[in-house]
Amino acid sequence: MSTQSLLERRFRVLGKHSPLFYDKPLQLVRGEGVWLYDAEGKRYLDAYNNVPHVGHCHPRVVDALCRQAHALNTHTRYLDDTVVTYAERLLSTFDKSLSNVFFCCTGTEANELALRIARECTGGQGIISTAHAYHGNSAAVAQISTLFTPPEKRGPFIRTIPVLDPYRERRGRDDETLSTAYAQDVQKAVDDFARNGVKFAGLLICTAFSSEGLPTVPRGYLAKVVKIVHDAGGVFIADEVQAGFGRFGSHMWGHQVLGATPDIVTMGKPMGNGHPLAGVVARADLVEQFTSQNMYFNTFGGNAVSAAVGLAVLDVLQEERLLENARIVGEYVIAGLRKLQTKHALIGDVRGAGLFFAVEIVRDRTTQEPAPAETKRIVNGMRERGVLISRIGIHDNILKIRPPMPFSTGNADLLLKTLDDLMTSL
Numbered sequence: 493m494s495t496q497s498l499l500e501r502r503f504r505v506l507g508k509h510s511p512l513f514y515d516k517p518l519q520l521v522r523g524e525g526v527w528l529y530d531a532e533g534k535r536y537l538d539a540y541n542n543v544p545h546v547g548h549c550h551p552r553v554v555d556a557l558c559r560q561a562h563a564l565n566t567h568t569r570y571l572d573d574t575v576v577t578y579a580e581r582l583l584s585t586f587d588k589s590l591s592n593v594f595f596c597c598t599g600t601e602a603n604e605l606a607l608r609i610a611r612e613c614t615g616g617q618g619i620i621s622t623a624h625a626y627h628g629n630s631a632a633v634a635q636i637s638t639l640f641t642p643p644e645k646r647g648p649f650i651r652t653i654p655v656l657d658p659y660r661e662r663r664g665r666d667d668e669t670l671s672t673a674y675a676q677d678v679q680k681a682v683d684d685f686a687r688n689g690v691k692f693a694g695l696l697i698c699t700a701f702s703s704e705g706l707p708t709v710p711r712g713y714l715a716k717v718v719k720i721v722h723d724a725g726g727v728f729i730a731d732e733v734q735a736g737f738g739r740f741g742s743h744m745w746g747h748q749v750l751g752a753t754p755d756i757v758t759m760g761k762p763m764g765n766g767h768p769l770a771g772v773v774a775r776a777d778l779v780e781q782f783t784s785q786n787m788y789f790n791t792f793g794g795n796a797v798s799a800a801v802g803l804a805v806l807d808v809l810q811e812e813r814l815l816e817n818a819r820i821v822g823e824y825v826i827a828g829l830r831k832l833q834t835k836h837a838l839i840g841d842v843r844g845a846g847l848f849f850a851v852e853i854v855r856d857r858t859t860q861e862p863a864p865a866e867t868k869r870i871v872n873g874m875r876e877r878g879v880l881i882s883r884i885g886i887h888d889n890i891l892k893i894r895p896p897m898p899f900s901t902g903n904a905d906l907l908l909k910t911l912d913d914l915m916t917s918l
């Protein structure tokens with residue numbers, strides 16, 4: 493009853509279109525590690541959220557936040573040791589060429605700033621993104637968030653490349669051939685700008701291609717793309733909002749997994765474990781050029797409390813060896829999902845790395861026809877059975893599984909068994 497009345501009150505004040513997960517929305521009241529608890533005390537395994545990266549309400553992060561909030565909270569126009577120490581620690585996880593950082597509060601702000609730097613430093617306007625991307629909600633960033641912004645609302649300075657779909661499009665091609673073919677899509681977009689007299693500024697992509705469906709990117713793809721972008725005078729912006737902070741286990745950043753170095757990197761969500769902290773890391777020469785012409789100040793970005801929280805997140809990642817955990821548990825989950833694939837015909841493909849998984853739900857494995865209605869039933873069915881996941885992809889037919897980093901093999905067993913039981917009952 494209380495959840496129902498809260499829903500009605502919410503509709504009245506936030507409107508009916510304010511997005512909510514699940515057919516039966518969840519009212520969560522407490523979180524701890526990988527667990528969430530609803531208003532009736534029911535426990536849910538969180539196999540979806542990457543914002544509570546080191547675990548919901550991690551005591552170390554909460555302590556750091558409280559301690560700094562009790563001592564002092566100022567913005568970055570005063571000298572503060574914690575802010576500088578955090579910047580140094582964060583930058584040490586990148587290639588040496590990426591040596592300056594701006595702090596802000598959301599992934600949107602980070603991408604907005606990255607676009608401004610790219611446009612200022614290249615003198616161009618043209619930006620390439622993918623055809624099913626989400627990068628944020630400001631006016632400029634919404635233009636490249638093609639998932640929600642139709643072509644007629646994107647303006648004249650945006651071109652898109654098709655979503656990579658090796659599951660359907662490999663057709664016997666090896667990585668070298670396939671990556672060359674996919675990279676040609678970027679060349680075509682660059683050429684289209686030139687034909688229309690638009691000076692090219694850069695390419696901005698999520699290095700997990702998360703909203704696009706977490707495709708297995710063919711080896712060599714990103715290096716080829718970055719060469720095309722640089723040859724055309726543009727910069728490569730890596731959106732690490734979903735892929736970053738060790739999500740893939742093997743590396744700290746998605747672009748490192750894909751084997752290319754960006755000119756600008758944006759990050760957010762997991763950075764503050766729920767506290768609004770985001771950032772832009774870039775080449776020092778780009779930062780110098782941009783800031784010599786534009787004053788950038790962000791009142792709340794990188795304040796002393798945020799910096800203390802950010803440092804605590806990095807400490808926990810290291811001390812609890814969470815990248816290693818992501819690798820080990822990730823392989824266990826992939827093996828389990830592949831086993832389920834042999835049992836359930838609806839599972840067309842299983843892919844992922846570290847603690848980020850995609851399960852393609854198809855009507856028929858031969859035709860690979862997407863099964864969005866079944867996917868929706870699975871996501872809602874899992875929620876009913878106490879496991880939280882979501883769905884992604886152009887056809888809305890891909891289960892998105894991306895738990896907090898302390899996810900254990902025991903948690904994985906529960907996820908796999910619940911999915912197995914549910915799919916058996918469909």
Ligand SMILES: Cc1ncc(COP(=O)(O)O)c(C=O)c1O
Nearest residue numbers: 598599600626627628698733734
């Ligand atoms: C890849 C990616 N970039 C940027 C954003 C925007 O981040 P925020 O919601 O913090 O503005 C999101 C949010 O979902 C995202 O997934």
